[in-house]
Amino acid sequence: MNEDALITKLNWFYSLELQQVNLYSSQARAMGDIYLAKTLDRIAAIEQQHVDNIAAEIRKRGAEPAKMGDVLGPILGRLSGTLTGAMGPITTLKVNITLEEKAMEDYKNLILRVGDGHLFDLLWNNLIDEDLHTAWFTNKLRELEKITRHH
């Protein structure tokens, strides 16, 4: 993978992570359920660490992190229409699972293309964080869907 292509890909992750920070933070503010709100805040803080660690990798290569336009819309497709306004908890979780799964897929693809080293380890760490987020969101979604079905 040449350096330009790598920088472009890192900028894509930088933008994705940044937009996830903003989205999860606004979801947390709109969420009535305190456990869900606190978890979204905590996950937003972890996404902020990803923003920072990807930005550091870009700068290490002599470039400046560049924000791309809407990265979430193309991932969410028809779900992106629900992004504005307060989403209910079930839609929130579905949207977030879709984003986390896309992030995981792309981290896995990039891991296969970079050699062993600092970036390789960093991508693995971010990937595992996204896997943990997906697991929590999925578990919570199942719980809420179970409650909904019983009413």
Ligand SMILES: [Fe+2]
């Ligand atoms: Fe992330």
Ligand SMILES: [Fe+2]
């Ligand atoms: Fe995540």
